Amino acid sequence: KKLVDEAHARGIRVMLDAVFNHLGDTSMQWQDVIQRGKNHVLLIGSHQKVPSFL
Numbered sequence: 001k002k003l004v005d006e007a008h009a010r011g012i013r014v015m016l017d018a019v020f021n022h023l024g025d026t027s028m029q030w031q032d033v034i035q036r037g038k039n040h041v042l043l044i045g046s047h048q049k050v051p052s053f054l
Helices: 002-009 028-036
Strands: none
Touching: none
16 A cells, blocks of 8 residues: 555556466366365476476
């Protein structure tokens, strides 16, 4: 709020652009949660369908 108030005081308009739901129920990331649980971390290259570019 303070940041927005300061921006407005200086004539700067603020716009929030956010994606709140960018995973579908068929996405690889969501399926990983269903199969392995919410505490599992899916890293690039650790899933059989994700090639590692690191």
